[in-house]
Amino acid sequence: MLNMGLSEMLLIAVLAIVVVGPDRLPEMMRFLGRNYGKLRRASNELRRAFQLEVDRVDAESRSAEIQARRKALEARRKAAEKARSEAAAPEPRPPSAEGAEGTEETVGAPASSEAAGEKALADAVTRGEGA
Numbered sequence: 001m002l003n004m005g006l007s008e009m010l011l012i013a014v015l016a017i018v019v020v021g022p023d024r025l026p027e028m029m030r031f032l033g034r035n036y037g038k039l040r041r042a043s044n045e046l047r048r049a050f051q052l053e054v055d056r057v058d059a060e061s062r063s064a065e066i067q068a069r070r071k072a073l074e075a076r077r078k079a080a081e082k083a084r085s086e087a088a089a090p091e092p093r094p095p096s097a098e099g100a101e102g103t104e105e106t107v108g109a110p111a112s113s114e115a116a117g118e119k120a121l122a123d124a125v126t127r128g129e130g131a
Contacts, residue, residue, distance in 0.1 A: 016028075076125070079125075080121060082124065083120040083121040083123070083124035084117065084121060087116060087117020087120050
């Protein structure tokens with residue numbers, strides 16, 4: 001306790017008795033004890049207030065980070081949905097003069113449309129991750 005030995009504590013006690021007097025010493029000790037208790041309560045209250053403020057700021061920063069992540073995720077979802085809808089939309093084909101050529105293009109069109117859709121989806125996901 002404060003690196004004080006028994007001899008130092010006895011010296012302080014003797015000085016307190018001499019300076020204050022034996023009849024006022026108990027009253028002074030009660031006064032000092034009460035004020036020490038008030039000081040500790042005020043110190044604990046201040047510490048608690050600082051801790052609450054730090055926790056509030058931390059919660060606000062976490063909330064802002066979560067909101068930013070949600071916005072980024074929503075942007076990725078919209079890009080993927082747009083890529084899927086573009087891939088699902090039929091591609092306009094020029095009218096052909098010959099029926100045989102048009103048939104071949106029609107047969108080959110869904111495969112190229114699916115490949116284009118997959119490529120668009122992959123591109124959208126790649127752009128979303130980079131954002």
